[in-house]
Amino acid sequence: MAGRGRAGGTNVVSVADPAANVVAALRAAMDGLDPARVVGGVLGLAGSGAERAGLMAGEAWRSAGLPGRPSVVADVLVAFAGATTEPDGAVLLSGTGAVAARIAEWEVVQVADGHGWLLGDEGSGVWIGRAAVSAALMALDGRGGPTVLVDGLAPLGTSADAIVSAVYARIAESGPAWLGTLAPLADQVARAGDQVAGAILDDAARRLTATARTLGRHGGPLVLAGSLLTEPTELARRVWAELGDDTRPITARDGAAGAAALALRAAFPSAELHRRVIGESA
Incomplete structure (x- = not known):
């Protein structure tokens, strides 16, 4: 190159x-x-x-x-x-956003999700980051169980009000994609055994695989793409487990x-x- x-x-x-x-x-x-x-x-x-x-x-x-x-x-x-020279197959992507698509003769012929951070992108980095902040806020005000996510968000603030203000300020400055920068925190905490973070990643993995299965049978490989599925993340491990043996996944x-x-x-x-x-x- x-x-x-x-x-x-x-x-x-x-x-x-x-x-x-x-x-x-x-x-x-x-x-x-x-x-x-x-x-x-x-x-x-x-x-x-x-x-x-x-x-x-x-x-x-x-x-x-x-x-x-x-x-x-x-x-x-x-x-x-x-990832492949085959002309047909499918892609499941989770990075800042999330989407699945069926490919035929090098054309995108079907798409599932990819509707943006506000209306979709289920299982994406932004989706996970937003869920992590919500879980921490619920823990702080008593609506949810305890989670180490609260400690991980301490640089943003130690009270619910401080965290909310900091998050909105960062989004105003950098756009909603900034929420995706919190996904590694959720991944790390879940890997260490935090049940709340683990539940978030389980939900993300289920939503991503459900999106991929919406495409039906397509022949060719299923390419797993996006940083959250191509790096050795806890989310990637859970997605592979959810996919099982009924697909031909390869990593982008x-x-x-x-x-x-x-x-x-x-x-x-x-x-x-x-x-x-x-x-x-x-």
Whole structure:
């Protein structure tokens, strides 16, 4: 790979300034490279509102000084292409958001959830973070059982009022995606045996697998994508247990390589090139 760049999230629903993050990632990836040599691009973006995402991506592409216009696809398709050269299958993603999708001939043909932090994304990092804060508040005011989550949220405040004020302030500053930064706390506390946090992750795992099963039988692999399912998290362990043996799950690898593979497929329809880009064994 000639270059790589990293930046913040790009979900047009839950991130405060997704366009700036796209521009930052593109500029970092192109550092030291000639933009004139770029012949195409694929951006895999999360979030509801495809038209908004497309407009944002086009503006970001131009702001980064790149020629032409990129193809904008769903992040689930990029995750799928980065994990397998098979044209059909499904994706279950849990990161900041959560969604499942069925893929047929490199097209997203069915989607379940992915409705954003307020209306869906069940089992996502934001969903888990919000549930963790709610559980801590319930413990503090006597509506729920004791949980170590209260101690974990101490940097935000030691009273319910202080925690509520801090959370709303962080969301106003950084967008609802900030709640996803609390998901690792819930994961860590659940791994240590906290029953309240464990119940949150059990619920998240059940909701995620139910979303995936909504797609029905699809043939091909089920790709588990998103940081909460590709890292060795407690949530990932519970999702694998919920899935059981009736699926063909594989873990997503490099989304950037998946986007590059899709761009290559548009110019040179070759499974071998795709395999080399994503590092898949023949």
